[in-house]
Amino acid sequence: MNENIPLAEILRPKTLEEVLGQEHLTGKSGTIKRMMDNDTLNSLIFWGPPGTGKTTIAEIISEKSGRKFYKLSAVSAGVKDVRDIIEEAKKQNLFSGKSPILFIDEIHRFNKSQQDSLLHAVEKGWIVLIGATTENPSFEVVSALLSRTQVYVLKALTFEKLEELADIAVAKYNELHQSKFVLEEKQAFIQYSGGDARKLINAVELVLNQFKSLKKNKISNKDVLAVLQENMALYDKNGEQHYDIISAFIKSMRGSDPNGAVYWLARMLVGGEDIKFIARRMLILAAEDIGLANPNALVVANNCFQAINIIGNPEARIILSETAVYLAVSPKSNSTYNAIDEAMALVKKTGNLPVPLHLRNAPTKLMKNLDYGKDYQYAHSYEGHFVDLEFLPEEISGTTFYHPATNSTENKIREQLKDKWKNKYDL
Secondary structure, eight states: OOTTSOHHHHTOOSSGGGOOSOHHHHSTTOHHHHHHHHTOOOOEEEEOOTTSSHHHHHHHHHHHHTOOEEEEETTTOOHHHHHHHHHHHHHHHHHHSSOOEEEEETGGGSOHHHHHHHHHHHHHTSOEEEEEESSOHHHHSOHHHHTTSEEEEOOOOOHHHHHHHHHHHHHHHHHHHTOOOEESOOHHHHHHHTTOHHHHHHHHHHHHHHHTTSSOOEEOHHHHHHHHOOOGGGSOTTSOHHHHHHHHHHHHHHTTOHHHHHHHHHHHHHTTOOHHHHHHHHHHHIIIIIGGGSTHHHHHHHHHHHHHHHHOTTTHHHHHHHHHHHHHHSOOOOHHHHHHHHHHHHHHHHOOOOOOGGGSOOOSHHHHHTTTTTTOOOGGGSGGGOOOOOOSOGGGTTOOOOOOOSSHHHHHHHHHHHHHHTTSSOO
């Protein structure tokens, strides 16, 4: 046995059947399993938390399909690396007849030009692209590439699956080292892992190595804590903190509690959450839950997003904290959020209502002859830069989408609208 090989690598699954927790993809009726059985492999993206098997499944697909496997990390690779592999893949196609697999880990870290460099090769079938990401592909992968791939979601490992994995790791360790370790408790390992299989196996190996020279074989949570020196409360037992804690964070800010907001922010930061994910969610909250009650909130949240990308960790925590507290103590309003949802619902119901003639542009003589732009009144030509003009299609004239909320800013907006529009809208 080569003792330099990490236990996590030794335990890496070699078949789809050995992959834990992704039965919806790898089980008998799973999409990936059917794809492999039918030998119909298309470009795809695996989206899921760390340590759930994205790289492993990609390697298994390559091995079982008999395709050459190229691997790049988006952290260190550039456009030249991508193009070099594509050129090699084109040559490979001429001889094997099967398109090689190009696996790109953390594909969300590729910028637009790097992602665009993959498009032609995917379209031509020179490569089968498999991307792996912990971030929502809708936000991080360019639409052109997203439309040419199928996204598969990998689930965080459940508590039961992590228990099973801990037992497997200990059994394999005992086999390799002729030891007899027994886990009296598994919760500390599982909570430490945060649902990450690789992190759990590494933790098991680290702890057991510490006790290997001792006569003690039974390992407790206390023993694990003594070695890992981590606060286990950072993680919930089901490994779902990525979703549960961000929910608590958002609800704390929406509920105007800065202390709750800072606490859940701290939980995410110490747990290693992506700071861009946190900042992006605050941007959404600023528009959805604060809105016109404090328009500066969106500016602050956007500046936060820009700043943390420049500063990075560990100082990003200061900017995130300032923004979280600011959003939490800001007055709240979801009036504009409701307005656009109501307007979109009406659009879907009423279809493409014609634009009133006076609001249409008239760049040609024919359009002018058809009364395009006729009777339009330029607001700046009137007192107060306002003129009472119809801006909705006739069929929905007077419909109110925006209802000002009750706060100092929108109270003023309500009075201004009433003064201008009299009783036209329900304010």
